[in-house]
Amino acid sequence: MCAIALVLLFLLTQATNNRDLYERNFAWLVSVNVLVALALLAVLIWGALRLVMRLKRGRFGSRLLLKLAGIFAVVGVIPGLLIYVVSYQFVSRSIESWFDVRVEGALASGVSLARVTLDTMGSDIASKTRESSTQLAHVPDAAAGLVLDRIKDQLGASDMVLWNASGQPVASAGQSRFSLNPDRPTQQQLRTVRQDRTTYQIEGLDDIASANVEDNVRVKALVLVNSPTLGLLVEPRFLQATVSLPPALVANAIAVQEANREYQERALARGGLRRMYIGTLTLSLFLAVFGAVLLAVLLGNQLVRPLLLLADGVREVASGNLSPKAVIQSSDELGGLTRSFATMTQQLADARAAVERSMGDVDAARANLQTILDNLTSGVIVLDAAGIIISSNPGATRILRAPMAAFEDKPLADVPGLAEFAAAVQGHFDEFQRERSHHGLDHWQQPFELDAPPAGVVGTQGTSLVARGAELPEGTRLLVFDDISEIVSAQRAQAWGEVARRLAHEIKNPLTPIQLSAERLAMKLEGKLPAQEEAVLNKSVRTIVDQVDAMKRLVNEFRDYARLPTADLQSLDLNALIADVLHLYGSENATVTVEAELDGRNPHIRGDAQQLRQVIHNLLQNAQDATQQAAETSAVPVKPVRISTVLNSASNRVRLTVSDSGAGFPTHILQRAFEPYVTTKPRGTGLGLAVVKKIADEHGARVDLVNRVENDVVKGAQVSLSFHLDIASAL
Structure with missing residues (x-):
């Protein structure tokens, strides 16, 4: 309806500037505009009633909608009324000022001046043509063409024609030269020229509606050519010159004429013109006011709808519901606000899901990290700046031979046997802090040699460590160390x-x-x-x-x-090999009896039979020597040497153990027993256990050497070798 009203209003304004359109269609255009205005008023009343009903029901946004409608109405009506009052006064006075006596006189004078000017120019062109015609007095018809060209250039004419008494062209110059049938002068014009010697006419002014009328206005002058002889038989000739008038002069003359004509027409319809303009202005005011108020209601409703969606969405988000929210599909800011709110809600839901996933990932990463730390062969200890243990892994317990988990939240120096180690570590961290800013260090590394434990505690004497320290966030410190005793050995x-x-x-x-x-x-x-x-x-x-x-x-x-050769690993029955070796250690050959406890479940292993035979001989001989030596020095009864095998299904290994009841190894020898020329025998070379260690390394076996302790008393030594199973043979 607003679109129809605008189209009709446009047509109405066009009618005020077009007299024919005004006379034909102004009445019904006004009627249709009045009907549209009444329809807009009805819609406006209906919208107002709906707004009042919504306000009585207390629906959210009703007050805001009423306020917005009032604001739009005020903004639309007050400026419209102001413009209407000013326009009314302006139109009334302007129409009266159009029809002034001086204006009418000026227009009449302008029209007269234009006519006089054109007549003067026509008369002047005719006079010049008559003067130029004397050049043709003695020129025969055959040679008249050249003279006409010269006269044409002198007069600035566009066309020159020489006619005989019967109205036939004798010669021509200009446009008529290319015309087969040029326009002939009438007999009346020829008679007039015989009487007055000259005549002229202005052509093209009557065709004002045609395009380029200024270029088509011209003066046609017709003069009698004087004859040098007198006689009744001499046929007179006539010279016609066509000269175009200046376009600017013609345009001004036409403009003055048209302005005078339109002024006279408007002067006759002065009262009707005033009523027409004021009526159009009034209808425009009604349409503008009604349209503004209706538009205010509609726009207010459009503004409130997104706010209602936002209010519902906010209540749902406040209750914890982050499900997708409805949006307004519009390109304005409120539609963008609803889309942004829906996007924000989706982002909150995604963020909540991401946080839950992140928490799960953090828990999984913490579990993975703890699993990695628990299975690291390196020892890991986290300390604070004062050297208090925050956490440790099982590797630290294994390397340091101390229950590190029991000393969490306690200083590292309180761990038995680690006071000097803790002091050295603290000193290196302090030095690292001082030199870090100058040298750009990110960690420190230092080897350590741990002290011996109390009697009966196995394995820390001579333990070689390489420790690395680094700073962690929040002032904590990371200490990582590895047991390199085997590497040194x-x-x-x-x-x-x-x-x-x-x-x-x-x-x-x-x-x-x-x-x-x-x-x-x-x-x-x-x-x-x-x-x-x-x-x-x-x-x-x-x-x-x-x-x-x-x-x-x-x-x-x-x-x-x-020159110990490389082991030739083949599938081997360890129990059978031990039984074969034990034939040499029977009671009739051995000074110390050997007892065997072989696990019948043992599958085959990968090994070199010749080298493992040498290992078993070396271990049994050492065990017998240690047992016999202890019996001679301590006067204790001789106990048999024990050799056993045990299958560990969990690790897929077979463990070979040889134990004696001798004096055991001194603490300063225990960690270096596998090195060459390290022995407790008075006449030993110290190569027996070294050969055992070398052969074990060739087989990929792990060797353990410990003292057997009972009630804090050393009761002998025990050597164990752990071999991998032959998986292919077992399958």
């Missing part, structure tokens, strides 16, 4: 292997010449010395030979240790 074993190789090479070569020289000396001097001196000689030679043999045996042991 392996390095020492490698060094001893090199020493053994060189000793075998450097010492063995001169031993044979020494032995041969001593025996040759005894043979050469035999029977040539007195009995007493010969006895001394023989005794010395035997001593030399015996010591050389002992040196050879020692060198051979070092050579065998250095």
Whole structure:
């Protein structure tokens, strides 16, 4: 309806500027506009009634809608009334000012001036044409064309034609030259020229409605050409010149004429024109006011709808409901506000889901981290700035041989046997703090050697550690350390292997010449010395030979240790190999009895039978020697040596254990027992356990050496080897 009203109002305003349209359609245009205004008024009343009903029901947004409608109505009505009053006064006075006596006189004078100007120019062109016609007086018809061209240029004409007495063209110049049938002058015009000698007419002013009328207005001058001879038989000739008038002059003349005509028409309909403009203005006011109020109600309703959605959404969000919210599909700010609110609600729901997922991920990551820490071979301890233990992993308990979990929230220095270690760690952290800003360090690293524990506590003497420290957020400190005792032992074993190789090479070569020289000396001097001196000689030679043999045996042991071949791993029945070796340690051959406890469930392992046979011999011989030595020094009854195997199904390993009832290992020997030339025997070389360790490494077996302790008293030593199962053979 608003669109129809606007179209009708546009047509009404067009009618006020078009007299024909005004006369034909103004009445029904006014009627239709009045009907539209009444329809808008009815819609406005209906909207007001609905608003009052909503207000009585107390619906949310009714007051806001009433306020917005009132604001729009005031904004639309008051400026409209002001413009209407001003426009009414302006139209009334302006129409009266249009029809002034001086204006009418000025327009009449302008029209007269235009006519006089055009007549003067026409008369002047006719006079010049008559003067120029004298050039044709003595020119025959055949040569008249050249003269016409010259006259055309002199007059600035667009066309020149020479006519005979019967109205036939004799010669021409300009546009008529290309015309087969040029416009002929009438007989009346020819008679007039015979009487008055000249005549002219202005053409093109009557065709005002045509396009480019200024360029088509021209003056046609017709003059009589004087003849040099007199006589009745001489035929007169007529010269016609066509000259275009200046377009600016013609346009001004036409404009003055049209303005005067329109002024006269408007002057006749002065009263009707005033009523028409004021009526149109009044209808425009009604349409504008009614449309503004109706638009206020509609826009207010559109403004309130998003607010209602927002209010409902806010109540749902406040109650914890983050389900998707409805939106207004509009491009204005309120529609964008509802979309933003729906997006915010979705983001809150996504954020809640993300937080829940993050909490689950954090819990999983914490569990994974704890699993990693629990299974790390390295020890990990988190300390505060004062050195108090915040947390630790099982690796720290295993390496430090202390129940670290029991000392959480306590200083590291309170752990038995770790006071010096804690002091050193604290000192390194303090130094790290001082040098961190100067050198850009992110951690420190330092090797440590832990002290021995009290009697009966196994394994911390000589434990070599490499520790690394770093700063954590919130002032906490991270301490990570690894047990490198085996690495140090392996390095020492490698060094001893090199020493053994060189000793075998450097010492063995001169031993044979020494032995041969001593025996040759005894043979050469035999029977040539007195009995007493010969006895001394023989005794010395035997001593030399015996010591050389002992040196050879020692060198051979070092050579065998250095040249131990690579293990040839094959499927092997460990129980069968032990039973085969034990045939050499029966009661008829051994000074110390060997008892075996073999697990009948044991599957095959991967091993080298020859090297493992040597391992079993070395362990049994060491165990027998230790047991016999303890019996001789302590006068205790000799107990048998025990050898056993046990299957650990969880780890897929078989454990071989040899234990004795000797004196055990001193604490300073316990961690270095597998190094070459480390022994407790008076005449031992210290290569037995070193060979055992080297063969175990070739087999990928783990070797453990501990003292058996009962009631804080050492009751002997125990060596264990843990071998991998032959999985392929088991399948």
